[in-house]
Amino acid sequence: MERQTRTDAVLDAASDLLLRVGYNRVTVEDVARQAGIGKGTVYLHWRTREDLFMAAFRRELARACDDLAAGIRGDPGEVVLHRVTRAHFAAVCKRPLLTALAVADPEVLGKLSRARHDTGHQNLLDDYLALLAKHALVRNDLDIGDLVFAWHALLEGFFIAQSRTRQPNRRRDHRANVLAATAKAAFEPDPLPNIDLADLSPQAVEIFDRIGDGHRAWLRQAYE
Numbered sequence: 001m002e003r004q005t006r007t008d009a010v011l012d013a014a015s016d017l018l019l020r021v022g023y024n025r026v027t028v029e030d031v032a033r034q035a036g037i038g039k040g041t042v043y044l045h046w047r048t049r050e051d052l053f054m055a056a057f058r059r060e061l062a063r064a065c066d067d068l069a070a071g072i073r074g075d076p077g078e079v080v081l082h083r084v085t086r087a088h089f090a091a092v093c094k095r096p097l098l099t100a101l102a103v104a105d106p107e108v109l110g111k112l113s114r115a116r117h118d119t120g121h122q123n124l125l126d127d128y129l130a131l132l133a134k135h136a137l138v139r140n141d142l143d144i145g146d147l148v149f150a151w152h153a154l155l156e157g158f159f160i161a162q163s164r165t166r167q168p169n170r171r172r173d174h175r176a177n178v179l180a181a182t183a184k185a186a187f188e189p190d191p192l193p194n195i196d197l198a199d200l201s202p203q204a205v206e207i208f209d210r211i212g213d214g215h216r217a218w219l220r221q222a223y224e
Helices: 003-021 028-035 039-045 049-074 081-093 096-102 106-115 121-134 144-163 172-187 197-223
Strands: none
Touching (some): 003 039, 049 096, 081 121, 081 172, 096 106, 144 172
């Protein structure tokens, strides 16, 4: 089995088992069996069980960042906060592992819930907010630290509320739009400054590419 194919097979198995039975009940043997390889082969890639399962989350974080970057590449108007907020919500909600990470689901995450902020993902998202502040695309009457805190709190609140609904996927697109409208009303000036978003969007794409590349670099380091 080619190395990348084998790696993906292991992470696919780990992701499926984490969601179905939870962190505390999944063993490396279970993952190896489902991936169709030997336990020793798994340990050739990941030194510890925790590294293996964190890799599954990191892979999904990288993919979500790729979604955000691709959206802005396709339409520079997607760079503004309420539209990135909506895209971010959608990118997480369509990935069950990231939903579990966003709400600190103890069944799925187990002991990894203590390390959910150690990925650096949130701090790098703050770079995007700082970019918007520099170009007056967010309110200037809030300290940037307060803005960062409030935006993350808004997102987390929507993720938690969405996860507690009986049919979380039924009205997901509608709720993404409600979240976007809330972010726009809470954090953006009205009207937005008249600037060329096509000039700004490559900088935002670079930030999201950098976040995704950071997760991929961690993945390579973990199994090389």
